[in-house]
Amino acid sequence: MEQAFQVDLRGVVDLLSRHLYASPRVYLRELLQNAVDAITARGEGGGRVEIETGGGVLRVRDDGVGLTESEVHSLLATIGRSSKRDELGFARHDFLGQFGIGLLSAFLVADEIEVVTRSAKGGDAVRWTGRSEGSYLVEPGERDEPGTTVTLRARPGSAELLSPSVVAELARTYGSLLPVELVVDGVPITGDGPPWQASYRDPAERRRALERYCEDLYGFTPFDVVDMSVPEAGLTGVAFVLPQPVSPAARASHRVYLKRMLLAESVEGLLPEWAFFARCVVDAGELRPTASREALYEDELLESARQGLGDVLRQWLVTLSETEPSRLRAFLRLHQLGVKAMALQDDDMLRIVDRWLDYETSAGPMTLHEFRRRHPNGRFTGSVDEFRRLAAVAGAQGVGLVNGGYVHDTEIIERLPELDPDIRLARLDAAELTTTFGVLDPATELALRPFLAAAQRAVERLGCEVVVREFDPASLPALYLPSRDAQFREELARAQEEADELWADVLGAVHATVGDERPQLVLNHRNPLARRIMSLGDGGPVDVAVQALYGQALLLGHHPLRPADTAVLNRSFIGLLEWAVHSPEAPSEHG
Numbered sequence: 001m002e003q004a005f006q007v008d009l010r011g012v013v014d015l016l017s018r019h020l021y022a023s024p025r026v027y028l029r030e031l032l033q034n035a036v037d038a039i040t041a042r043g044e045g046g047g048r049v050e051i052e053t054g055g056g057v058l059r060v061r062d063d064g065v066g067l068t069e070s071e072v073h074s075l076l077a078t079i080g081r082s083s084k085r086d087e088l089g090f091a092r093h094d095f096l097g098q099f100g101i102g103l104l105s106a107f108l109v110a111d112e113i114e115v116v117t118r119s120a121k122g123g124d125a126v127r128w129t130g131r132s133e134g135s136y137l138v139e140p141g142e143r144d145e146p147g148t149t150v151t152l153r154a155r156p157g158s159a160e161l162l163s164p165s166v167v168a169e170l171a172r173t174y175g176s177l178l179p180v181e182l183v184v185d186g187v188p189i190t191g192d193g194p195p196w197q198a199s200y201r202d203p204a205e206r207r208r209a210l211e212r213y214c215e216d217l218y219g220f221t222p223f224d225v226v227d228m229s230v231p232e233a234g235l236t237g238v239a240f241v242l243p244q245p246v247s248p249a250a251r252a253s254h255r256v257y258l259k260r261m262l263l264a265e266s267v268e269g270l271l272p273e274w275a276f277f278a279r280c281v282v283d284a285g286e287l288r289p290t291a292s293r294e295a296l297y298e299d300e301l302l303e304s305a306r307q308g309l310g311d312v313l314r315q316w317l318v319t320l321s322e323t324e325p326s327r328l329r330a331f332l333r334l335h336q337l338g339v340k341a342m343a344l345q346d347d348d349m350l351r352i353v354d355r356w357l358d359y360e361t362s363a364g365p366m367t368l369h370e371f372r373r374r375h376p377n378g379r380f381t382g383s384v385d386e387f388r389r390l391a392a393v394a395g396a397q398g399v400g401l402v403n404g405g406y407v408h409d410t411e412i413i414e415r416l417p418e419l420d421p422d423i424r425l426a427r428l429d430a431a432e433l434t435t436t437f438g439v440l441d442p443a444t445e446l447a448l449r450p451f452l453a454a455a456q457r458a459v460e461r462l463g464c465e466v467v468v469r470e471f472d473p474a475s476l477p478a479l480y481l482p483s484r485d486a487q488f489r490e491e492l493a494r495a496q497e498e499a500d501e502l503w504a505d506v507l508g509a510v511h512a513t514v515g516d517e518r519p520q521l522v523l524n525h526r527n528p529l530a531r532r533i534m535s536l537g538d539g540g541p542v543d544v545a546v547q548a549l550y551g552q553a554l555l556l557g558h559h560p561l562r563p564a565d566t567a568v569l570n571r572s573f574i575g576l577l578e579w580a581v582h583s584p585e586a587p588s589e590h591g
């Protein structure tokens, strides 16, 4: 014999209150929603919901479609049954509810629910009383007009939730945009509907009103207000652009209404992740809630709405770049870090960064796009230090240099060819700079041989190679250029020191395959001091002088100093001092 399920209502209420709903405050939302749905079902437009409070009792009265006696038995008394789904179980389009459990949330605050209802289809009024322990009673009720009144008496401990002030606050939170007339204890709650749809005298007034709305809601004056619309999701609303930088990692949350009833004040995942700089308030007719009505149901429609909203914001940025570039720059200054982060994944954002974000370059601040135009063979550095070190030198050789050392910059520059394969912006290989330096004429070169040999001896143990070139700025006596190989070797050596035996061996094997190009100490033949040192030939204090130039070049370039470097720096300094004090040839004040 087939049997019907038995339901222990207390278990179900417990489940709802502890696991489905975040707070018992949702009881009012569910009652409000039923009243609005009943008005929708009556289909006459307008409609009025009156809420009365006082003495621990709450009354919600609507002039909706009401219920007949048989509907009362089948709909109110059957958990999970709803008049708002069709025969196939799909949510009927016009209604807020669909699950057939909302009324039970009244048991979160009361032990008894009383419903007095009269159907617009005719028949007498009916009184239904449901109790939280699982029984219900149906009797004749008293009511002249079609509609429904739900009455709750606060359970001990829940009086606060049914108090006039809390009820008014809840009604305002959930219901202030509803398309029906909502009144709590005689005070109207609903007004002109969504502020972005209200009519204003002119655009300036609308803008001010929406800014004020944002201030009330979020506590900031928005950088800009963007109208949002995704017709296929029945969605309208506004996005407020944050006036302060935020971390792109912080999940942005938005205020979402479904069919004009508040779903939640902080819904995540409404916008694409890259749109971290906006807070939205939207109303959607077609998106679906989860059963708790506290989040959006993740389906294809939500996914395409998210894309649609992203498109609107993207278009806003593009329009800003076309019509108000100075404001776009201001926006980028604010949200630079986030915009860069999203440029790593999003081509349009990459384009915006390329065209509008200023980078530090050897020819002053400019956009990457402008930089490439001016320096078709420009280079970028992977670190800020390298940029500082080489910008002046590179700039003086006519090699444009852009600083790619800040967060995301190197990845952004390296991703540019994905926009356009013709974009070429290569990383600077410092050693390559020397190829642009002027070479000495053979006679001078020959004359410098003895000096060069002595200079090479002076820094041989430091693993570096001395060359003499002519380059600008002439004020720079010497430049230390680590080769790419040398840099890599240094990192390897450091890693090897720190690694355990196995890894040290592996790294050692890698080491063996690295080229043996050495870092260079490039002495500047244009620099008067360097020239005087060169004129020492292989005599005098050439050792200490070259070592001093080496040390100074390391310090100027912010290169890491190894113990051997520090020792050489100290020795050369002391040596020069001694030479200056003791040497008979040393220049003195008296000549």
Ligand SMILES: Nc1ncnc2c1ncn2[C@@H]1O[C@H](COP(=O)(O)OP(=O)(O)OP(=O)(O)O)[C@@H](O)[C@H]1O
Pocket: 030, 033, 034, 035, 038, 062, 064, 065, 066, 067, 075, 076, 081, 082, 083, 084, 096, 097, 098, 099, 100, 101, 102, 103, 104, 147, 148
């Ligand atoms: N104020 C009302 N006027 C007319 N019918 C009502 C009213 N309140 C509840 N009902 C009827 O009772 C049924 C069950 O209500 P309940 O709130 O439990 O679920 P629901 O609104 O259908 O779905 P959800 O669980 O998503 O809220 C509704 O489908 C509706 O037919």
